[in-house]
Amino acid sequence: FSISGNLATQYIQAVGWAMASAISNDSRIAAAWIGDGSTAESDFHAALVFASTYKAPVVLNVVNNQWAISTFQGIARGGSGTFAARGLGFGIPSLRVDGNDYLAVHAVAKWAVERARANLGPTLVEYVTYRVGAHSTSDDPSAYRPKAESDAWPLGDPVIRLKNHLIQKGVWSEDRHTQSEAEILETVIAAQKEAEGHGTLHAGGKPSTRDMFEGVYAEMPPHLRRQRQQAGV
Ligand SMILES: Cc1ncc(C[n+]2csc(CCOP(=O)(O)OP(=O)(O)O)c2C)c(N)n1
Ligand SMILES: [Mg+2]
Known part of the structure; x- marks a missing residue:
């Protein structure tokens, strides 16, 4: 949930x-x-x-x-x-x-x-x-914890741990790992491109000030109507 x-x-x-x-x-x-x-x-x-x-x-x-x-x-x-x-x-x-x-x-x-x-x-x-x-x-962890703290974390990277475990068991290899990383990267880039196809803020599709008042109430309450009027939109 x-x-x-x-x-x-x-x-x-x-x-x-x-x-x-x-x-x-x-x-x-x-x-x-x-x-x-x-x-x-x-x-x-x-x-x-x-x-x-x-x-x-x-x-x-x-x-x-x-x-x-x-x-x-x-x-x-x-x-x-x-x-x-x-x-x-x-x-x-x-x-x-x-x-x-x-x-x-x-x-x-x-x-x-x-x-x-x-x-x-x-x-x-x-x-x-x-x-x-x-x-x-918007967060900068160096403001509140030592920079090297994550290097000292004892439990290690979960992907590397699983990779090493599977290689040791003989059911995975460095080559297959590199290949699947490239495949996953390709999938992620394709998904990003598809999402960007719907428009990005940089490409213009900026919502209007009026949009800020839409999509919350079925019937806009009087105070919001007043605010929209004051904003002149
Ligand atoms: C009720 C409420 N209070 C405050 C926030 C602001 N806020 C967003 S994330 C966060 C910290 C959450 O930390 P944690 O529960 O450890 O989750 P993590 O981000 O580490 O997965 C806070 C305080 C919020 N979204 N909801
Ligand atoms: Mg947390």
Whole structure:
């Protein structure tokens, strides 16, 4: 669930959806993802209460990438040893996994999904990982953490780890890896070109000031109509 940009609302949406699915005898289950920082929102806790009380068929994932923009995860975690430990107080089976180990992530996620499908209730999973890049294009991590911190991160790059594992098992090679990287890059570039075909800000297609007032209300409320008039559009 990632419908809104308001952090943590995805959890209550997913739990409510899962409860509705179970009540209507539907077999579908729900999954939601949240960041370490976002777990400090009250919605996280409300979702855990409802998930445990109603045994909602939902997988609740916490991506602990160490940072919430410039805030270290230890602040959102407070006195709790881990984010996974937060689930135990609600009676929710909770797991903590090396989020940079593809096979471990797959195994844990599969287990949690099977639990939900068997109607055994929710599972909370904490994925321990690291955000190497900036939070967004407007963020500069060098302002709040050591520049070399990501090099010191012990769990390593998940793609390189999987690649090395598969090569060691004899089912992958450097050549095939280079080839598939080129193929993926080609796919991404083609998708970008297709998206840009719909227009870009640089190519002109700038929305008008009037557009800012459209598409929110079926009937524009009087205060917005006044503002639009003041803007002269
Ligand atoms: C309710 C709410 N408060 C604040 C924000 C602004 N905001 C966007 S991302 C972010 C940090 C999120 O950190 P984290 O939960 O660790 O997720 P990450 O970006 O690391 O995946 C904040 C504070 C928001 N989108 N919604
Ligand atoms: Mg984070």
